[in-house]
Amino acid sequence: MKLHTAHRALLPFVLLLSLAASATTMLRADLPELAQTSDAIVHGTVRRVESRWSGDGRRIVTDVEIQVTEALKGQAQVGQAGGTVLVTQPGGRVGDIGQRVSGLAAFAPGEEVVVFLERRGKQAFRVSGMAQGKYQVQRTEGGKSAMAVPEPTGDVLLLDPDTRQPTASSLRSLSLTELKAAIRTALEQQQPPVRAQEKRP
Template structure:
């Protein structure tokens, strides 16, 4: 192969690889029982505000998510909780953190939260700690749909790549699982 052909092949490789976005987030897979026991608060509620802003030091973008609590399943979070997570868009500048939960205004959710300072929380287990609640007009039970992300999940025992194990279930089944996990976690 000539130098010119190697150069072209190298440039083609760089061009192809340069077009891919790298998702470098790796995390251990967790289930609802573990999330319930490790979270400081678990709430069922409605997203009232999603707003990105520059952090206090002006070096990164963070997003504030305000959730109006309709059912506090664990903890005493109050009528609303403020969830803050890295990433977002301010003007025409954006920062993405792979593996985090995504939120939309007026979205109904169940979220597993960890304290982050005096008044703010973060989502426990990243995207694994958020379930979207979907309601059907036909009178069927509300469904809790787990959020899946682009993060690489590792089995907590083998540390080998795995897939998410949480499946959609009714909202009441999710709440019952949370309550059972909390009851189980409080017994010696």
């Protein structure tokens, strides 16, 4: 009986260690794949980051409002330059309560970004590939040149899509011009979906 009681006392501690030791696992995504599978791609500036309770009151989500400088894909979904896009992510902090989800992109007001987006409902989006779907735009003094730097994936375990073995991210820093050119090239190479009638012999 004493042994059983001791095990019960240790259980929360063991669970805590297990949760701390576990890391988010996701498939590595390369730039062409991100461009082709995303519903929209936006270059813009973060205007608002606000955490709130979800509608059912069980979890915290964070809304990120991005003012669009250029829509590189999905213009019909995100609107023209000057409009805004709402990105919603799980986790955040409301008052003294915080919820953290490993592997997500972080955003800050005033930050210039290029983001790859998946539609979530009628008005909201989420970042494709979690942190892999965000580049931060870093400009030199005077703003004459701009680099697009991929978001760090932190403690996320990336797996090769083919072998399912651990691997490193293939994303690298590019000039903003190079990144946009690579996105456009990937979209031009994307095969249009085959219509049902075209499949018939």
